[in-house]
Amino acid sequence: MLFKTKNIYRKRGIAVGEKKWWRLREIPDLDVEMEEAARKRVRSLTKPVGSLGMLEEIFIRLAGITGETIPDIRKKAVVVMCGDHGVAQAGVSAYPQEVTGLMMENFLRGKAAVNVLAELARATVIVADLGSLLEPVPEGVIDCKVRKGTRNFLEEPAMTVSEVIQAVEVGVRLAHQLGGQGVRLIAPGEMGIGNTTSASALAAALTGKDVGALTGRGTGITDENLVRKQEVIRQALALHQPGNAMEALICVGGLEIAGMVGLYLGAAQMRMAAVMDGLISTVAAAIAVEMEPEVKSYLFASHLSAEPAHRILLNRLQLTPLITAEMRLGEASGASLAFPLFDAAVALAERMATFADLGLPEPD
Numbered sequence: 001m002l003f004k005t006k007n008i009y010r011k012r013g014i015a016v017g018e019k020k021w022w023r024l025r026e027i028p029d030l031d032v033e034m035e036e037a038a039r040k041r042v043r044s045l046t047k048p049v050g051s052l053g054m055l056e057e058i059f060i061r062l063a064g065i066t067g068e069t070i071p072d073i074r075k076k077a078v079v080v081m082c083g084d085h086g087v088a089q090a091g092v093s094a095y096p097q098e099v100t101g102l103m104m105e106n107f108l109r110g111k112a113a114v115n116v117l118a119e120l121a122r123a124t125v126i127v128a129d130l131g132s133l134l135e136p137v138p139e140g141v142i143d144c145k146v147r148k149g150t151r152n153f154l155e156e157p158a159m160t161v162s163e164v165i166q167a168v169e170v171g172v173r174l175a176h177q178l179g180g181q182g183v184r185l186i187a188p189g190e191m192g193i194g195n196t197t198s199a200s201a202l203a204a205a206l207t208g209k210d211v212g213a214l215t216g217r218g219t220g221i222t223d224e225n226l227v228r229k230q231e232v233i234r235q236a237l238a239l240h241q242p243g244n245a246m247e248a249l250i251c252v253g254g255l256e257i258a259g260m261v262g263l264y265l266g267a268a269q270m271r272m273a274a275v276m277d278g279l280i281s282t283v284a285a286a287i288a289v290e291m292e293p294e295v296k297s298y299l300f301a302s303h304l305s306a307e308p309a310h311r312i313l314l315n316r317l318q319l320t321p322l323i324t325a326e327m328r329l330g331e332a333s334g335a336s337l338a339f340p341l342f343d344a345a346v347a348l349a350e351r352m353a354t355f356a357d358l359g360l361p362e363p364d
């Protein structure tokens with residue numbers, strides 16, 4: 001039988017939004033004094049005011065996040081959350097579902113795009129299975145499988161309330177573990193055939209924007225399948241009518257997306273900067289911000305995906321991407337590519353001479 005989300009809440013008696021069950025710790029405020037000191041330092045450097053553009057902003061915000069004069073961001077981690085999607089059965093992707101599992105094995109072998117880019121940036125790659133169809137979960141992948149794939153949200157909600165809670169908690173705890181190991185920069189990434197349909201549906205639910213304007217070709221579907229994908233999203237939203245971000249996540253989300261929501265929440269709780277990748281990781285970040293608005297201060301946008309919903313979400317978050325390279329891969333490949341810009345931002349602030357060093361007055 002079909003049922004609306006509100007009834008799911010009532011049936012299970014879980015006040016999903018009210019209890020703040022994801023708050024394993026409070027999210028600390030940014031260190032505004034350290035931010036102010038960083039702003040002053042940037043102004044004192046031997047360059048025209050503002051000429052290092054977004055690198056200046058990165059340094060200032062990292063100082064606020066870490067509370068350090070020169071933020072130590074040597075430890076970086078990419079976390080690739082994996083999950084399969086029931087809605088893939090509707091023919092919304094250019095690739096078959098087995099590719100999710102095959103790519104998980106590829107990540108383990110260090111042969112995917114994200115491995116190459118993360119290695120260049122000296123970042124560790126962690127692969128977590130939240131809900132792939134692959135069994136057994138390969139050794140080396142963190143096995144936190146909540147279930148084998150989501151349900152087809154054209155027929156019923158993709159997940160139950162407790163499945164979403166489980167998946168979000170996996171992300172929060174993983175972020176806590178990484179934070180405990182000294183990781184300061186985290187890039188949530190994902191792998192899941194069909195997940196641009198889920199992410200676009202979530203983006204439509206969050207923003208109320210037209211499905212036609214939001215929905216892109218994902219892995220590269222034909223014109224005909226794009227029309228079908230849009231229709232699938234419209235039908236799903238009409239069926240479930242999610243009233244808020246959490247309801248949308250339950251009805252049309254994904255296990256790896258819920259896991260990434262948890263990573264963003266946990267990262268902010270642990271004072272870690274979180275670098276978003278493409279559409280799917282950004283929609284997870286936007287949901288985390290709906291749950292805890294303070295998460296926003298910890299977010300950075302790495303690149304602009306070719307998926308149209310991505311720009312809309314970044315505008316909503318008021319974040320500007322560092323790179324525009326027409327990438328649409330996911331995996332945290334764009335975030336890994338942007339990591340060296342963070343190192344550059346810190347190195348410039350640390351090593352450049354100041355006007356005072358040259359015996360010149362500082363700019364007003």
Ligand SMILES: O=C(O)c1ccc[n+]([C@@H]2O[C@H](COP(=O)([O-])O)[C@@H](O)[C@H]2O)c1
Nearest residue numbers: 093192194196218219278279305329330
């Ligand atoms: O990051 C993006 O913006 C992005 C855009 C298009 C596709 N992807 C990746 O491609 C897969 C989803 O595409 P699709 O067509 O199966 O929905 C999934 O594994 C994502 O990581 C990712």
Ligand SMILES: Cc1cc2nc[nH]c2cc1C
Nearest residue numbers: 095099191219329330331
């Ligand atoms: C091959 C392939 C690799 C990916 N990496 C992230 N999403 C992907 C989708 C496909 C199809």
